[in-house]
Amino acid sequence: MKNLLIASCSERTGKTTFTMALLRKLRSKGIQAGYFKPISSSKDDRDAEVAKEFLDLPEDLSVLNPVTITEWDYDMKEDGIEQAMNRIKKSYDELKRVYDLLVIEGCRTINYLSFLKLSSREMAGMLDAKILLLVSGRTDAQLDDVLLGASYFNDAEVPLIGTIFSLVPPEILEREKAIAGRLTKTTDIKVLGLIPDKGVLAAPTVDEIVQMLNAKYLCCEEYKDRIVEDFQVGAMELESALKFFRRSVNKAVILGGDRPALALAAMETDTSVVILTGGIYPPSTVLARAQERKIPVVMVQWDTYTTVQYLATHQVRGLLTLDQQEKVKEWDKIMNEIQIEAMLESLAS
Amino acid sequence: MIKLLLLSDREILENFFMPRTVAVVGASNNPSKVGYSLLHNLLRSGYDGKIFPVNLKDEEVQGIKAYRTLKEIPEHVDLLVVSIPSPYVLDLMDEAHERGIKSVLIISAGFKEIGPEGAMLEQKLLAKIREYGMRVIGPNCLGLIDNFTPLNITFTKSNSKQGNLGFVSQSGALITGILDWSVKEDIGFSKFVSVGNKLDIDEVELIELMGEDQHTKVILLYLEAVNKGREFIEVCRRVVKKKPIIAIKSGTSKAGARAASSHTGAMAGANTAYTTAFEKAGVIRVDRIEDLFTIATTFSWQPLPRSNQLCIITNAGGPGIIATDHAEFNGLSLAPLSSTTINTLKQNLHPAAATHNPIDVLGTGGAKEYRISMELAMKDPNVGMILVILAPQEMTKPVEIAEVIIDISKRFPEKPVSVSFFGGKEMEKGLELLKRNYIPAFTFPEKGVLALAGLWRYQAILSRPEFYELPREFPSVRKEIVQNIFDSVVEQGRVTLLGSESIAVAQAYGIRVPQTETAFTTNEAVEIANRIGYPLVMKITSPQILHKTDINGVRIGIQDEKELTDAFAEMLRAARTHFPHAKVIGVDIQQLAKKGTELIIGVSKDPQFGHLAIIGTGGIYTNVFEDVQFGLVPITHTEATQMLEGTKVYSILQGARGGKKADIGSVIETLERVSRLVQDFPQMVDLDINPLFADETGVMAVDVKITISKEEHQKQKQEEST
Structure with a gap:
């Protein structure tokens, strides 16, 4: 039984979706691999639910994700901590019996809950897991994250099998590969793969946005699984609208219901959903x-x-689900580029 | 049955106008129903084919044996007319298919004009008729008329007179109005079609059909939107070589566009695109319904002029001057009369008469003076067309003068004539006589000018060189480079190109560009700069940042490494501040081009007509000067030349006020190359070269922006692979 804990230095690096895609890949290779998220940070956390559905897991949600500890639980007593650990162990024992490889998703960042001694570092120690560090690859400064993470786990003698640069702008993918090479050369830390930052990999669906906004479908609900990679506000002159709308693909266009001509222009371009505001019904x-x-x-x-303010402050998370074929296909492609064999070798050693 | 399945497309189309048998589903005995009017009009139109009313309840409809279903009809049905509620239309198509019916006229409303449910129904209908190989006019239309068959399947009250005008209208109500008016005005039609929602057959096919119809001499269009823009242009260009096409496109004002779009459910395109498209198609565009008929009747009655040199013959000064003004507004010139004409006029007219154009025979001028003047104008080689104006003076005898005009016109049938009998009651008889003899005659002189100007516009279209010219080929273009760039852009999940990518695309099509590379770190910038050499231009590059100058993202004239590294840090910091969410930000390092006259060459893809190109004054004030000319791709050498010549900046390129003359040939060629580029890559939806520097040594595209459509790109790839 091998255990791999996926940890990240910062939030929103795509940990959950990567974990799903990795598990899908491992299982497709015939490996008996399971999912485990010992701790979640919110009652609304749907990660385990999504994993159960996506991977068709037989375990109860209470097994897949036994514990929730929020930011407001830091005054937790010793016995509470012990209880949590017991529940985690109990789940783990159950999963251990079934799987050859357990992929464990860390909660938030590498140091979340370290005050309570329940961070990814302690989890890895307790569950005998090795670490795969996911870092945001937006700029070259991610290299610092890797070093910080490495020393953080090294202090507790938790082995790090390598890192993955996520969210790398596709325009600089080749450049980042060279930088990855330099990192391995100077530090011995293996870069096991790069994930380009493509909207389609993390984008939410129309329906996820509709649910969040509590919006009402006026038509075409049957296309609610289209993905939304971008948002545009329709507030321009009709003459320049097409030019503007064309610069974005798979987008949600937000505009007043009293601007039907703009809505028509948006629909001439690659638009996934039109969000009409002000409660104004458009012409037929x-x-x-x-x-x-x-x-x-x-x-x-x-x-x-x-509407725009709400969307800006409540970022929608696009989760990987089986009904999003395009997204699943893209992730499969990405996983083919990740060094799975090297990963498995490191786990075995 | 087997024979019927082999009907050609042409035969299916002709069956709408010359069917041997017609079935009317929904034919009714109730005069308040559309199905009543349809059958009623068909019966009284003199149609001599067989008619089969289909009605579930009645055994007889308007005195003819009715059938309960299509199945019961004993003969093959050439044309099926449908006037039943929209939800039942789909099933009827199944029955029609079983009977091998191919031509279907759907009058019924309740489709996309009513909203999403209707739109869905219409989509299903389209899928069905495609599957069955049927052709449909409508739905939501008024019907059609062919006055030579004869056949009238409309629900209007008016009759229509036989004539040589073919009319296609997107508005049903307009038809009822025009038909009623035409009876009063004695205007006749060959064919009259209401196209409704244009589910299948639209103006494109009908123009083609009327183009070959021997009874149609002029084609008239009322359009709210053209859906198949490219085909429209192609077909019109072919047809106008045989007969003129005159069109009204409504919804050209901003408010109008809104009204049109809510009217028939079509997205009205930009007015500019329509103007340019009509121009390219050789279609004569008018703004008023009345003008449509003024010009159309003139076409059917008068010959085409050989020149735009107008001779005005009048008996009053004022109307002559007004006509002169309008001649100029409408692109006509006043003919300089030959010395023979002038001298002969001097000998024969009153000494106070004006013998130069306009010829003023004075209030005392009568039939004799008009006869001499008109005959001389007819014989004068400088004169291309004649406008005769008559104002009621004491001596005026309108009927007598009308007879003179008719006589001369008959004797000299090669020059067109129009007439203004400027008055009221007194002029009535003269006007009537003229019209009966196929002389376009009006009360006011402006209209007389308009009528002749219409003829000239058509003649000018026919003699356009670009009408017969193919766009130039540029064999050395590197298609594969562009293809690779577009593939990688789409693969990266983008649709806008980075500056360096756009530059490379332009270069692949032989457009001169400065050397450009992108740097992401200071070191990279220095390396590139050393390769290119100072002085340099630096530009922020990011798919999210479009207006670089707004954030101080362009530096010109960087002299050395110190300036370069300082600017690099400053620019990146500014860009990060203004665009904290930009995914990637780098700096394009570009060779400094020698500044020339700043031009813009751009292309934007119109949803209806395809790529619309512009050329004009460039730089950051492009939008302020609005000095641009438009043209539709593919652009020929002549068109590119004319576009450039139409701009104000053209005179600067020519060396206005002592400047050096720029290499105009290269500017024109750049536009042609851009046209070829977007023709080869229709996935390009927007392209801007601004500025394009032009000087005596040639041109240089220093900034290029390109947006492509992912949908189109994938479609193109698919087409290529199959």
């Missing part, structure tokens, strides 16, 4: 065109500004 032509173009049109009661 807009909905007829939406039907022709297979683009859902939804309505919210808020004005455009409030």
Whole structure:
């Protein structure tokens, strides 16, 4: 039985989705691999639920994710901590019996809950897991994260099998590969792969956005699984609208319900959903065109500004689910580039 | 049955106008129903084919044996007319298919014009007729008329007179109005079609059909939107070589566009695109319904002019001057009369008469003066067309003068004539007589000018060199380079190109560009700079940052490494501050080009007509000067030349006020190369070269922006692989 803990120095590096894709890959190779998220940081955390569905896991959610500890639980008593650890152990024992390889998803960042001695570092020690460190590859400064993480785990003698640069802008992918080479050369830390930052890999679906905004479908609900990679606000002159809308793909366009001509222009371009604000019902032509173009049109009661503010402050997470074929396919492609064999070798040694 | 399945496309189309048998589903005995009017009009139109009313309840409809279903009809049905509620139309198509029916006129409303449910129904209908190989006019239309068959399947009240005008209209109500008016005005039609929602057959096929129809001499269009823009242009260009096409496109004002879009559910394109498209198609565009008929009747009655040199013959000064003004507004010139004409006029007219154009025979001028003047104008080789104006003076005898005009016109049939009998009651008889003799005659002189100007516009279209010219080929272009760049951009999940990528695309099509490379670190910048050599230009590059100058993201004239490294840090910091969420930010290091006259060459893809190109004054004030000319791709050498010549900046390129003359040939060629580029890569939806520097040594595209469509790109790839 081998255990691999996926940890990250910062939030929103795509840990959950990467974990799903990795497990899918391992299982496709015939490895009996299971998912485990010992601790989540919120009651709303759906990671285990998504994993159960995506990987068709037989275990109860209470086994896959036995403990939740929020930021407001740091005053937890000793016996509470012990209880949590017992529950984690109990789940782990159950999973151990079934799987040859357990992929464990760390909670938030590498040091979250370290005050309570429940961070990824302690988890790895307790569950005898090796670490795979996921870092954001937006700029070259991620190299510092890798070194910080390495020394953090090294202090506790938790072995690090390597790192993966995630969210690498595709435009500089080749450059980043060279930098990865330099890292391995100077530090001995293996870079096991790079994940390009492509909207399609992490994008939410139309329906996920609709649920979050509590919006109402006016038509074409059947296309609710289209992905949304970008948001655009329709507040321009009609003449320049096409040019503007064309610069973005798979987008949600937010505009007032009283601007049907703009909605029509948006639908001429690659749009996934039109979000009409102000509770204003559009003319039937807009909905007829939406039907022709297979683009859902939804309505919210808020004005455009409030809608945009809400979206900006409540980032939607796009989770990997089986009904998003395009996304699954893209991830499969990415996983083919990740050094799985090297990973497995490091785990075995 | 087997024979019927082998109908050609042309025969299926002709069956709409010359069917041997017609079935009317929904034919009714109730005069308040559309199905009543349809059958009623068909019966009284003199149609001599067989008619099969289909009605579930009645055994007889308007005195003819009715059938409960299509199945019961004993003969093959050439044309099926449908006037039943929209939800039942789909099933009817199944029955029609079983009977091998191919031509279907759907009058029924309740499709995409009512909203998403209707749109869905219409999509299903389209899928069905495609599967069955049927052709459909409508739905949501008024019907059609062919006055030579004869056949009238409309639900209008008015009759229509036989004539040689073919009319296609996207509005049903407009048709009812025009038909009623045409009866009063004695205007006749060959064919009249209401196209409704244009599910299948639209103006494109009908123009083609009317183009070959011997009874149609002029084609008239009322359009709210053109869906198949490229085909429209292609077909019109072919047809106008045989007969003129005159069109009204409504929804050209901003408010109008909104009204049109909510009217028939079509997205009205930008007015510029329509103007340019009509120009390219050789279609004569008018703004008023009345003008449509003024010009159309003139076409059907008068010959085409050999020149735009107008001779005005009048008996009053004022109307002559107004006509002169309008001639100029409409692109006509006043003919300089030959000395023979002038001298003969001097000998024969009153000494106070004006013998130069406009010829003023004075208030005392009568039939004799008009006869001499008109005959001389007809014989004068400088004159291309004649406008005769008559104002009621004491001596005026309108009927007598009308007879003179008719007589001369008959004797000299090669020059077109129009007439203004400027008055009211007194002029009525003269006007009537003229019209009966196929002389376009109007009350006011402006209209007389408009009528002749219409003829000239058509003649000018026919003699355009670019009408017969193919776009130039550039054999050394590197298609594969562009293909690779687009592939990698789409693979990276982008649709906008980085500056260096755009530059490379332009270069692959032989457009001169400065050497450009992208740096992401200070060291890289220094290395590139050493390769290119100072002085340099630096530009922020990021797929998220489009207006670089707004954030001080362009530095020109970087002299050395110190300046370079300082600027690099400053620019990146500024970009990070303004665009904290930009995924990637680098700096394009570019060779400094010698500044020339700043031009813009751009292309934007119109949803209806495809790539619309512009050329004009460039630089950061492009939007302020608005000195641009438009053209539709593919752009020929003549078109590119004319576009450039139409701009104000053209005179600067020519060396206005002592400047050096720029290499104009290279500017024109750049536009042609851009046209070829977007023709080869239709996935390009926006391209801007701004500025394009032009000087005496040639041109240099220093900044290029390109946006492609992912959808189109994938479609192109698919087409290529199959």
